[in-house]
Amino acid sequence: MADNGNGSGGAAHGVEIELRNLTKKYPGQAKAAVDDVTMTIPAGEIVALVGPSGCGKTTTMKLINRLIEPTSGEILIGGEDARRRPADILRRHVGYVIQQGGLFPHMSIAENVSLVPKMLKWDKKRTAERVDEMLELVGLDPANYRDRFPRQLSGGQQQRVGVARALAADPPVLLMDEPFGAVDPITRGRLQDELLRLQEELHKTIVFVTHDFDEAVKLGDRIAVLSEGSHIVQYAEPAEILARPANDFVRGFIGEGGAMKLLHVTRIADVDLGAGVTAKATDDAATVHSRLAEAEEPWAVVLDKNSSPVQWASIEDLDGKTGPVSEYGTPITTTISGRADLQAGLEALLGSDTDFVPVTRRRQYIGLVSLNTVQSAIQQLREQAKQAAPASVGEGSA
Numbered sequence: 001m002a003d004n005g006n007g008s009g010g011a012a013h014g015v016e017i018e019l020r021n022l023t024k025k026y027p028g029q030a031k032a033a034v035d036d037v038t039m040t041i042p043a044g045e046i047v048a049l050v051g052p053s054g055c056g057k058t059t060t061m062k063l064i065n066r067l068i069e070p071t072s073g074e075i076l077i078g079g080e081d082a083r084r085r086p087a088d089i090l091r092r093h094v095g096y097v098i099q100q101g102g103l104f105p106h107m108s109i110a111e112n113v114s115l116v117p118k119m120l121k122w123d124k125k126r127t128a129e130r131v132d133e134m135l136e137l138v139g140l141d142p143a144n145y146r147d148r149f150p151r152q153l154s155g156g157q158q159q160r161v162g163v164a165r166a167l168a169a170d171p172p173v174l175l176m177d178e179p180f181g182a183v184d185p186i187t188r189g190r191l192q193d194e195l196l197r198l199q200e201e202l203h204k205t206i207v208f209v210t211h212d213f214d215e216a217v218k219l220g221d222r223i224a225v226l227s228e229g230s231h232i233v234q235y236a237e238p239a240e241i242l243a244r245p246a247n248d249f250v251r252g253f254i255g256e257g258g259a260m261k262l263l264h265v266t267r268i269a270d271v272d273l274g275a276g277v278t279a280k281a282t283d284d285a286a287t288v289h290s291r292l293a294e295a296e297e298p299w300a301v302v303l304d305k306n307s308s309p310v311q312w313a314s315i316e317d318l319d320g321k322t323g324p325v326s327e328y329g330t331p332i333t334t335t336i337s338g339r340a341d342l343q344a345g346l347e348a349l350l351g352s353d354t355d356f357v358p359v360t361r362r363r364q365y366i367g368l369v370s371l372n373t374v375q376s377a378i379q380q381l382r383e384q385a386k387q388a389a390p391a392s393v394g395e396g397s398a
């Protein structure tokens with residue numbers, strides 16, 4: 001397992017987590033809270049666990065963290081048996097964030113963030129530097145916040161401190177149990193964006209429990225939909241679950257507007273875009289006209305010398321004309337980045353007075369998006385999901 005001392009250089013990247021036939025039966029309970037669960041959480045990914053209240057999500061997290069011991073089964077973290085590691089070493093490798101940050105109210109922010117470093121007996125200077133570094137990482141000015149107490153912070157700020165605390169010892173694994181459940185929707189959206197930004201930098205393995213399917217879609221590289229006993233009903237990438245829910249139980253979680261959510265998880269650059277007819281600004285109008293006629297296309301996209309789309313030139317406008325095509329073009333007012341999702345593409349189309357919107361990558365033209373593009377992309381996603389379906393269901397524990 002990666003064992004990076006303080007993480008002040010490169011942060012420790014995530015490691016794989018493997019649950020093998022994991023079972024937890026609480027004393028006096030007839031049913032197991034976690035019942036023979038087998039799943040692999042790939043290194044460096046965010047896996048969202050969603051499922052109804054009481055289905056065993058928190059118990060699963062506490063098992064990974066060894067806050068509770070399994071009745072049977074194994075947990076491997078970075079290929080090593082978690083049970084064979086002393087609890088304090090494990091704690092250093094697994095950060096834990098709970099609702100409202102789970103901060104100790106009588107401790108200052110700095111004391112809260114330094115809990116694990118202190119447990120690991122870091123010296124004062126290193127600990128203080130790490131606290132400031134972590135507060136900065138989560139967007140809180142250390143000078144302003146380190147000596148405050150949790151009650152003097154907003155819910156969202158407390159949540160950030162919770163993340164800072166979990167990351168203090170640079171663990172490869174982060175467990176987040178409904179961390180954003182108690183904040184308002186706007187703050188929640190912001191915290192989600194920040195987590196994604198952090199993850200781009202840190203590449204931790206993150207297990208994220210949520211009740212909110214939309215949150216799971218936004219954050220999860222994969223989603224595990226769980227039923228009672230933490231049984232895995234479906235475990236797949238968000239697009240696959242949305243395109244092809246395994247059964248009505250999963251459909252119930254997706255809720256209304258599954259197709260719209262599907263648009264949300266698909267990047268425009270990843271679908272088949274129309275190529276369109278393109279022309280250089282200096283191309284001759286008559287030549288472009290004949291290319292349009294041959295391709296049976298009504299419009300050409302005129303590109304500048306950097307290959308950025310700048311004008312539309314219609315077949316009618318070019319009829320009988322000569323000279324540079326740019327003299328007959330009308331400015332392109334709407335373009336969209338290939339990094340945007342299909343929903344943004346659809347919105348751009350609806351707001352545009354053309355039936356096509358040029359798509360760019362680093363400002364350069366890569367194709368056209370149209371209503372047809374969106375429709376066939378959805379069809380294609382459905383087809384792909386159909387082919388991949390058998391692999392998406394829980395590994396032997398569904």
Ligand SMILES: Nc1ncnc2c1ncn2[C@@H]1O[C@H](COP(=O)(O)OP(=O)(O)OP(=O)(O)O)[C@@H](O)[C@H]1O
Nearest residue numbers: 026027029033051052053054055056057058059060
């Ligand atoms: N300490 C305990 N002793 C006995 N039973 C428990 C204990 N903790 C949890 N349970 C039971 O185990 C089951 C799973 O609980 P768990 O908290 O893991 O569910 P959850 O999916 O996290 O629920 P929620 O979404 O409501 O937080 C529930 O039936 C719960 O009542």
